[in-house]
Amino acid sequence: MNWDEKFASNIKAVPFSGIRKFFDLASTMKDVISLGVGEPDYSAPDKVIEACIESLKRKETSYTSNWGLLELRQEIAKLFHNRYHVDYDPKDEIMVTVGVSEAIGIIMTTLLNPGDEVLIPDPAYLAYPACVSIAGGKPVLVPTYEKDEFKLTVEELEKKITPRTKAVLIGYPNNPTGTVMDRDSLLKLAAFAEKHDLIVISDEIYCDLTYEGTHTCFASLPGMRERTLTMNGFSKSYAMTGLRIGYVCGPREALEEIYKVHQYEILCASTTSQYGAIAALRYCDDDVKAMYNEYAARREMVYEGLVKMGLPVFKPKGAFYIFPDISSTGMDDEEFADRLLTEAKVGVVPGTCFGPQGKNHVRISYAASRENLAEALKRMGTFVAKYRKQG
Template sequence: MDWDSKVASNIKAVEFSGIRKFFDLASTMKDVISLGVGEPDYSAPDPVIEACIASLKRKETSYTSNWGLLELRKEIGKLFETRYGVKYNPNDEIMVTVGVSEAIGVILTAILNPGDEVLIPDPAYLAYPACVSIAHGKPVLVPTFAKDEFRLIVEELEKKVTPRTKAILIGYPNNPTGTVMNRDSLMKIASFAEKHDLIVISDEIYCDLTYEGQHTCFASFPGMHDRTFVMNGFSKSYAMTGLRVGYICGPAQIMQQVYKVHQYEILCTSVTSQYGAIAALKYCDDDVKAMFREYKIRRDIVYDGLCQMGLSVVKPQGAFYIFPDISVTGMNDEEFADRLLKEEKVGVVPGSCFGPGGKNHIRISYAASRENLVEALKRMAQFVKKYKKLNDAGHLFP
């Protein structure tokens, strides 16, 4: 069987994750400090673990409603109304998913016809364009620039919108840049979406890691509730990555169609994990705040270290990523990441994994211990110094 000829063309066109490529390589080496994967170095808070164990002891191992446990959906609805003044009916406007990853996929499957275009900031989380392509859509990358702190500018959106544009997919705080869009900047995006009658898909998984100002829920803008999907979850704020719990909030009419996709493809999220998520929302605010404070300290450590070694870098305002420009070394981002891993045993991700706008940048995750961050910065500083000197002298690399 010639399986290569049998694979769907849209799937063959999607590249494998560049993040996983470097993570898998790093995992085969000894004494590597991996700053590549965006996973908290914490375990889930004790109330979450205890709730999961208690549910298993009650032998609650059955399916839940395809929508998810009603108690969890009510807690999510309460959170949105209390924090943002946005109301969602837990019965038909909130659906529990297997992380935000599933949420992206089921939304795009539900709304896209072949060839429909989706606007995506560049650079952005590498799953966004991949999931659009898998759903038979066309990802359209909209450039953002370091001079604007990688904020999405309406003028750039206007250059890319066409009659085939159906949606805009954004994620703020941003992975990989750590960019936060303030309320005024997001309001301009909302006006653009309304002007062109676009669906907005807003990934707000890093909302609790906003270091400067306050997070703005996109659906809170006038007129946006009825055209916006808000996605969020428990992986980052609550260190529940492996428990795989996310959710979608959206207008009832379209949520019925998203639910249909989820119903047939997934059925439901793990009941054990859902009980853990309920406990997270009820009892773990202090844990979230403690992790937030620690990430902010780590951000400053890494930002200062990168500046001291002479790299151009925008100070991130959210998430737990930083995106320095490594052009001074004379290497492109792929070469830099490969050599840094092999020579200094520090794992980072090439910026081009996140789109053409990431060229000559690397993504560093500072969801690692202070001790590891300090050691990684020490190794990276001597690496940068060596290659910057060689580049300045016009010498070939060894």
Template sequence: MATVDHRSVSRFLSERARRIPPSGIRRFFDLISGVEGVISLGVGEPDFVTPDPIREAGIRSIREGHTSYTSNYGLLELRELLSEHLAARYGVRYDPHSEILITVGVSEALDIACRAVLGRGDRILVPDPSYVAYVPAVVMADAEPVMVPLSQRYEFEMRVEFLEPLLSPEVKALLLAYPNNPTGAVMPRHELEKLAAFAEEHDLLVISDEIYDRLTYGVEHTCFPSMPGMRERTILLGGFSKSYAMTGWRVGYVCAPADLIEAMMKIHQYTIMSAPTAAQYAAIEALKSGEPYVQQMRAEYDRRRKVMVSSLNEIGLPTFEPKGAFYVFPDITPTGLSSIEFVEQLLLQQKVVAVPGDVFGPSGEGHVRMCYATSMEQIEEALERINRFVHRL
């Protein structure tokens, strides 16, 4: 009879899996589960319900029996509408037959983009702070992230002078993420022009995550592949979750030259097959009739944004004005607490959830992320509690 090995099953884990940290955001989400009276400014998800016409389109597709796989690339009608949408908004056009792939959210788009173009020995420049999935996606591609420290002094913009000292022969790509999560920063066009020249000079591929492209306030979003010479060296990531309040539908997309899309499609084909069919029909309706809802939601986010920024500055937490997404990233160093201490004590004492800045990278230390995708009533109550907490310190 074989001897049973009672050692921990963790010995079977791959080195790659060991290197991936758990999400710091989800940790705080789990902490508040079942706790009464908690106000969450933590998870970045719209508080709006998916607009009625979009929901009805998804339901109708099921009733009409559209329950089979779609093409691996996604529904052609959706790809055609996306092509027209990007051309109309940003002047950049992709062939719907070969240059657009529908994915299960932008999370999958990021994953397959990294796995298609990165490998062992490759390095990619990654903004710090930035979305928590970027570094794990690079690690899962067996590549190495090179963190680019950004600061509030420069409004968390990624500038060429920050990149140049980090260049090496192994650096193959640059990851852009604007409008930015967690900071709310938006890159001005003149700085993007410098980045475009930098990418061309050093022959870098650019992965540009523009999931928050429709959520900007008082400034225009510049789609990176629309910059001269950038379409052929950029992988554009986008989706429907934030702009159309469709997080649970899980529909994203990736646009790139055909050879790159073909490589990503092969990974997508063997791991996913195709994005959910009903969700794709809902996304079609979003592109057809969703614009008024985008404008309404953006106007409400803008109203909340202004209240958050002014109130946090009055409380004594220096907060630069975010021009995109739906986050503020206040500086909490005046309190004398670390990011994790601030968040834990705020939760315990005032039942307000924020996310410590260091989960987004080392340069996030000294800040916390607060999301204003919640009702104004909740925001105002949360700000009162934060004010009490800071002044008791």
């Protein structure tokens, strides 16, 4: 059988993850410092682990409601009410998912007819366009520019709008650039969405890692709750990546249809992990703050190290990524990442994995120990100096 002829054309057109490519390659080499994967170098807080263990001891291993544990949804509702003054009914306006990754996929499956277009900032998380394509939609990349700190502008959005445009998918703080959108910038985006009657899908997984200013929940903007689907989760703030817990909040009429897809494809997120998430929201604010403070210190360390190397880079304002321009080495981002890995044993991700606007940049994750970051910067500095001198 020729399997290649049997696959759906839209799936075949989706590339494999460039992040995983470099991570997998680095894992086969000795003495590599990998700064490629966006995963906290912490374990989940003790209270989370204890809650997971206790739930297993109680033999709570059955399915939960397809919506997720009501107790967890109530805690999420409290969070949005207290922090953002946005109210969601935990009964049917909040759904627990298997991370934000599942949330993106089921939202696209629910919303998109073949050929429907979704506007996505470029560069942005590489799963965004992939999930749109897998659902049969058309990802439309909207360029952002380093001179603007890679902020999404209405001027660029207007150039890409068509009668087929259905939604805008954003994620701030941004992966891979570390940029944030201030409230005024988001208000302009809100006016654009209202003008063109678009759905806004907002990935706010890095909201707790905002170093300058405060995070603005898009649904909290005037008139935006009813047209916004907010995605968030526990992987980054609480170092719960492997526990795979996320959620989506939105208007009842939207969630009911998304729930239908989730019901058939997933049934429910891990029961054990849901109990861990309840503990995270109730008891782990101090853990989140401690991790935040450490990431903030690492941000300073890595930024200063890259500036010292002579690489142009703006100081990230959120998440745990930095996105330097490496064009002065005479290499493009793919060659730079390959050679840095093989010659200096440091793993980073080429910027073009996140869209064409990532050309000549690389993404560096500073979710690594200060010791490893110091050594990686030392190796990278020697590598950059060698090729900049030759250039």
